[in-house]
Amino acid sequence: MMKPIKVGLLGIGTVGAGTFTVLQRNQEEILRRAGRGIEIVMVADLNTERAREVTGGAVEVVNDANLVVNHPDIDIVVELIGGYGIARDLVMKAIANGKHVVTANKALLATHGTEIFRAAQEKGVVVAFEAAVAGGIPIIKALREGLTANRIQWIAGIINGTTNFILSEMRDKGLDFDVVLKQAQALGYAEADPTFDIEGVDAAHKATIMSAIAFGVPVQFDKAYVEGITRLSATDIRYAEQLGYRIKLLGITRRVANGIELRVHPTLIPKNRLIANVEGAMNAVLVQADAVGATLYYGKGAGAEPTASAVIADLVDVTRLATADPEHRVPYLAFQPNQMADTPILPMSEVTTSYYLRIRVADKPGVLADVTRILADASISIDAMLQKEAGEGETQTDLIILTHETKEKQVDAAIAAIEALSTVSGKVNRIRLEQLS
Numbered sequence: 213m214m215k216p217i218k219v220g221l222l223g224i225g226t227v228g229a230g231t232f233t234v235l236q237r238n239q240e241e242i243l244r245r246a247g248r249g250i251e252i253v254m255v256a257d258l259n260t261e262r263a264r265e266v267t268g269g270a271v272e273v274v275n276d277a278n279l280v281v282n283h284p285d286i287d288i289v290v291e292l293i294g295g296y297g298i299a300r301d302l303v304m305k306a307i308a309n310g311k312h313v314v315t316a317n318k319a320l321l322a323t324h325g326t327e328i329f330r331a332a333q334e335k336g337v338v339v340a341f342e343a344a345v346a347g348g349i350p351i352i353k354a355l356r357e358g359l360t361a362n363r364i365q366w367i368a369g370i371i372n373g374t375t376n377f378i379l380s381e382m383r384d385k386g387l388d389f390d391v392v393l394k395q396a397q398a399l400g401y402a403e404a405d406p407t408f409d410i411e412g413v414d415a416a417h418k419a420t421i422m423s424a425i426a427f428g429v430p431v432q433f434d435k436a437y438v439e440g441i442t443r444l445s446a447t448d449i450r451y452a453e454q455l456g457y458r459i460k461l462l463g464i465t466r467r468v469a470n471g472i473e474l475r476v477h478p479t480l481i482p483k484n485r486l487i488a489n490v491e492g493a494m495n496a497v498l499v500q501a502d503a504v505g506a507t508l509y510y511g512k513g514a515g516a517e518p519t520a521s522a523v524i525a526d527l528v529d530v531t532r533l534a535t536a537d538p539e540h541r542v543p544y545l546a547f548q549p550n551q552m553a554d555t556p557i558l559p560m561s562e563v564t565t566s567y568y569l570r571i572r573v574a575d576k577p578g579v580l581a582d583v584t585r586i587l588a589d590a591s592i593s594i595d596a597m598l599q600k601e602a603g604e605g606e607t608q609t610d611l612i613i614l615t616h617e618t619k620e621k622q623v624d625a626a627i628a629a630i631e632a633l634s635t636v637s638g639k640v641n642r643i644r645l646e647q648l649s
Contacts, residue, residue, distance in 0.1 A: 216249030217531045220280035222302060223292035224257045227316055227343070229266045230516030231290065231523045242524065246531040250524075252290075256280045281306040288530055290523060291315040300324055307331045307339070312534065314526040316343035316519060319408075322417035325424070325431035325545075333549055338533055338541060340526035345418040346371050346495045348518030349511040350525065355425045355499065357542060362501035364426040366466035368479075368648055371418045373493035373513045374409035375441050375461040377401045379449070379478075380491045383458070388446050401493060411440035412461060412476040419463030422497070423474050427467055427555060428547030432474070435557035439477040448570060448643060451612050452480050455596060457568075458488040459643065471556040473563050480568050480614075480645040487648065498648060561621040566595065570641035571611045571630060575602035579635045583611065586633075590626040592618045608637060614645060 221228055232252060235242065243249050256277040257263040263273045274280065281289055281302050289306040291313060293299045299320050304327075306313050313332070315321070321328065321341055332339045342352045346369070355364070370376050374396065381392045393410065396402035408414045416438045424431045441461050452459050457480035466473040481488040486508055490496040495513030500506050512518035533541050543549060573579045580599070587594060598612040615623070627640045 214248040216251040217287045217534060218285050219250060219252045219288045219290060220254040220283060220286040221252050221290045222256050222277045222280060224255050224263045224266050226516045227519045228292045230520035232266055234517055234520045235524055242528060246528045248531060250527050250531055254280050254283060277302050281309060286311060288312045288314060291317055296320055296323060303328060304331060307335050307337055310335055310337060312338045312530045314340045314523055316523060318344040318417040318421060322420040322431055322433040338530050340530055342526050343519050343522035345421050346497060347513040348521040349495060349509045351497050351509050354509060355422060359501050362503045365500045367422050367426055367499050369463045369497035370460050370490050371463050371495055372409055372415040372461060373495060374402045377493045379459060382446055383449050386446050389442060389444055410442055412438045415461060415463045416476040419465055419474060419476055423465035424545045427472055428553050429555055430552060432557055435474060437475040437560040441478055444478055448641060455598060455614060456483050457481060458483055471558040474557050478643050480643055481648055485648050563620050564617050566617050566645040567615045567623055568643040568645050569613045572608055572637045573611050574635040575607055575609045582633055583630055586626050586629045590622045592622060592626055
């Protein structure tokens, strides 16, 4: 039996503690699978007291992460600090020191992945990041290895549990966003500062990583279109239901003739799609590929043990690979590094999808004709329409239109023209729509 591989842990918060616990509990099983033991020998955390509590005094605890990345006996560094700053320096130092890296840091990889993977390539070390996307769901492995025979066409994922929980609650209880956000914070589903989640940034980090793996392009978070759920109202969720749709925050990446779409935004999905019925804090990723068709990956996208499950799977992988020569490892982004494509990421104006439009109109004859004429002039065809009866004494009503597929820039132009009508008040509410068939 080979001697155990030595691991240093950076950060022992929720995921770090989960990793330590699951590794201890399933030690025997993991040893049988990896072929050698995996031992956490050092933990760095600013809160040394908590670190000692979690580890029960079994490992060395330090408050300076540099001691871990520079330690001569440590083979693998697990980075669970998060963020772009110190985490990037530590990961780059670990790589420079010839250590393998396992990380759950989607923000870091989506923004600096290209330089990190290049550095790892040059040093012949592995950077593994299954835990960075959709927590415990093995989606990176599925895309990179399981589906490697396929030409992947598109991916659509519910990849942020906080926003999915909020949308589920809004739909169940008919409440508006602000009210539900406060509840989600009280229940611990949303952070005190929920910006990254509710503005769609976290989902966009994950979609960026999946896009790179699916299509063999560099990670380009700065090119992603990102829109969160803060402007969604209970009214729109209700109208969507009446028309047979659910609204979900989706991360979407799609290969089209002239490039790649990479976007995160609230999306209407037909109610009968499996993914439309993913509720609460659960995650789900739907992948459409040429040979296999559609495959769906569902599970917990966050939490101590689900995420630890992915971190430890990566540790086992690295342990098995540590002895394999670098040329024969699975490439980080599925494609050989010298075979990356420079396919452009399309700006949102060039994206083609369908739309839900909610227009506040004066309740009088001829208004509908004006609106439909503008859409026709922009070559936008209507799929369905819903006109609310104006209530007693009301002079305005809601007009809901679902369009067929069209280019975003045509919809932009049509919306501007509709908003200019004297019979239309306020802004047109636009939500994109995907059939996902």
